[in-house]
Amino acid sequence: MVIEVRDLVKVYDGTTAVDRLSFTAARGEILGLLGPNGAGKTTAIQTLLGIIEPTAGDIRIFGQDIRTHREFILQRANFSSAYVSLPQNLRVMDNLHVFARIYGVDNWREKATGLLRLFEIDRLAARKTGQLSSGESTRLHLCKALLNDPELLLLDEPTASLDPDIADKVRKLLRRIQRERGITILYTSHNMREIEEICDRVIFLHHGRKIAEGPPREVIARFNQQSLEQVFIRIARDGELQEADTKPAS
Amino acid sequence: MNLRRISALLLRYLLLYRQSWTRVMEIFFWPVMDLLVWGFLTNYLINVGAGHVPALVTFLIGSMIFWDLLYRAQQGVTISFLEDVWARNLLNIFVAPVTITEFLVATFALGIIKVLVNGLVLAALAWALYAFNVFQLGFTLIPFVLSLMLMGWAMGMATVALIMRWGHAAEALAWGIPFLVQPLSAVFYPVNVLPAWLQPVAWAMPCTYVFEGMREALRTGQAPWEMFWWSLGLNIVYLAAAAVFFRHLFGIVRARGLLGKLGAE
Numbered sequence: 001m002v003i004e005v006r007d008l009v010k011v012y013d014g015t016t017a018v019d020r021l022s023f024t025a026a027r028g029e030i031l032g033l034l035g036p037n038g039a040g041k042t043t044a045i046q047t048l049l050g051i052i053e054p055t056a057g058d059i060r061i062f063g064q065d066i067r068t069h070r071e072f073i074l075q076r077a078n079f080s081s082a083y084v085s086l087p088q089n090l091r092v093m094d095n096l097h098v099f100a101r102i103y104g105v106d107n108w109r110e111k112a113t114g115l116l117r118l119f120e121i122d123r124l125a126a127r128k129t130g131q132l133s134s135g136e137s138t139r140l141h142l143c144k145a146l147l148n149d150p151e152l153l154l155l156d157e158p159t160a161s162l163d164p165d166i167a168d169k170v171r172k173l174l175r176r177i178q179r180e181r182g183i184t185i186l187y188t189s190h191n192m193r194e195i196e197e198i199c200d201r202v203i204f205l206h207h208g209r210k211i212a213e214g215p216p217r218e219v220i221a222r223f224n225q226q227s228l229e230q231v232f233i234r235i236a237r238d239g240e241l242q243e244a245d246t247k248p249a250s
Numbered sequence: 251m252n253l254r255r256i257s258a259l260l261l262r263y264l265l266l267y268r269q270s271w272t273r274v275m276e277i278f279f280w281p282v283m284d285l286l287v288w289g290f291l292t293n294y295l296i297n298v299g300a301g302h303v304p305a306l307v308t309f310l311i312g313s314m315i316f317w318d319l320l321y322r323a324q325q326g327v328t329i330s331f332l333e334d335v336w337a338r339n340l341l342n343i344f345v346a347p348v349t350i351t352e353f354l355v356a357t358f359a360l361g362i363i364k365v366l367v368n369g370l371v372l373a374a375l376a377w378a379l380y381a382f383n384v385f386q387l388g389f390t391l392i393p394f395v396l397s398l399m400l401m402g403w404a405m406g407m408a409t410v411a412l413i414m415r416w417g418h419a420a421e422a423l424a425w426g427i428p429f430l431v432q433p434l435s436a437v438f439y440p441v442n443v444l445p446a447w448l449q450p451v452a453w454a455m456p457c458t459y460v461f462e463g464m465r466e467a468l469r470t471g472q473a474p475w476e477m478f479w480w481s482l483g484l485n486i487v488y489l490a491a492a493a494v495f496f497r498h499l500f501g502i503v504r505a506r507g508l509l510g511k512l513g514a515e
Binding site: 042070077079083 | 254255262269343344346507
């Protein structure tokens with residue numbers, strides 16, 4: 001297993017953000033972490049990345065504890081989020097240069113150029129990052145996330161600012177890269193169609209607790225709904241619902 | 251500690267200056283304006299004193315330059331951190347295999363570069379405009395400047411810890427904290443000018459020994475090494491205290507998930 005999380009708990013000032021969360025992710029698997037705002041997705045991801053200290057529980061990535069092997073794990077992982085940016089005043093290539101150096105990427109220029117080409121933004125290499133559109137910026141961020149050939153990729157709403165055409169291209173590209181390289185991806189999104197398309201398995205969180213887990217089709221069937229979006233809506237509105245209680249969403 | 255990662259972070263800060271003339275000007279603008287004010291004030295005091303004001307009054311120019319070096323060392327740490335906050339790049343840095351020590355060392359290195367560049371520019375201007383030669387202190391200058399940098403780093407570390415803990419609301423501390431220290435550390439006047447009850451506070455500041463030492467060196471022509479050793483000793487204590495303080499607050503920041511909030515706001 002690439003990710004092994006056991007009984008993860010995170011409590012902030014008396015509020016439980018993540019409540020006894022356990023899950024695993026296998027090599028080459030795309031796992032969707034879903035849930036309404038405040039469900040605990042971001043806390044779970046940031047705890048996995050070692051920037052939040054868990055209250056209790058164990059996190060092992062590549063078989064190692066994140067608390068004691070942070071550098072080893074982060075050298076083999078990467079992260080992209082719609083909510084963080086790369087320095088706007090630096091040129092696209094300069095940003096990739098800095099991160100290539102941080103990760104110790106050999107032949108960084110060749111690697112960066114290849115990734116920019118892959119995401120169809122190679123023409124922007126000399127442009128300042130602040131001059132990119134949000135879609136171009138998101139694709140640049142994905143280039144950064146792939147610079148070190150990660151074995152684990154944590155993507156927090158990576159297509160949030162993309163138009164449907166580019167979002168579709170990015171999803172297909174991510175799928176292709178994941179198949180070719182066997183990367184494990186932990187993926188969060190509020191776009192349930194996207195999740196159905198890209199994820200092998202999903203975990204639904206509500207108030208920090210895992211309330212459903214399985215391949216998207218199985219989860220949809222188990223909750224007696226037509227789509228993952230309907231499951232999401234039911235969970236958001238009746239968070240404590242049990243699988244047996246479910247009825248089709250109106 | 252990985253030198254490649256430190257150099258990568260340093261490269262990121264240097265590239266930022268290459269891309270932004272306003273940032274480059276910001277480094278020089280305020281110190282040059284300060285130098286002009288203090289330089290002309292010094293000239294005025296000498297002229298109006300007509301021989302009654304000792305030539306030693308030129309120490310005001312040296313004090314201003316030394317103060318700026320301390321300030322630049324502190325800013326090297328704090329503004330570099332804030333650049334990553336403002337750019338929403340903080341999470342990218344901390345989800346990379348960068349350690350907090352590597353991050354701080356990179357900002358210290360940037361502080362050294364700023365101090366060197368700024369120091370040379372101000373020294374050249376002071377000599378050209380006011381015939382004040384900061385190098386008249388000779389090699390004594392080097393350890394004293396080093397001591398100022400150490401204090402700047404200690405203040406910078408403590409400031410970054412406070413900003414991490416209290417977020418954007420605490421950003422003003424990046425500029426405010428040095429000026430909290432300035433009136434108490436005998437930058438432009440000797441310690442004995444301060445009220446008696448404040449003098450022990452002044453002598454608890456490492457930079458006080460540097461400024462007093464500079465004045466003594468200009469007056470006597472002798473290097474006041476005792477002052478330097480006191481300054482160095484206090485700096486070691488301050489750096490250790492700042493490191494403990496930083497570690498403590500960083501623990502709180504990780505426990506409360508504040509880094510993610512600061513990095514994405």
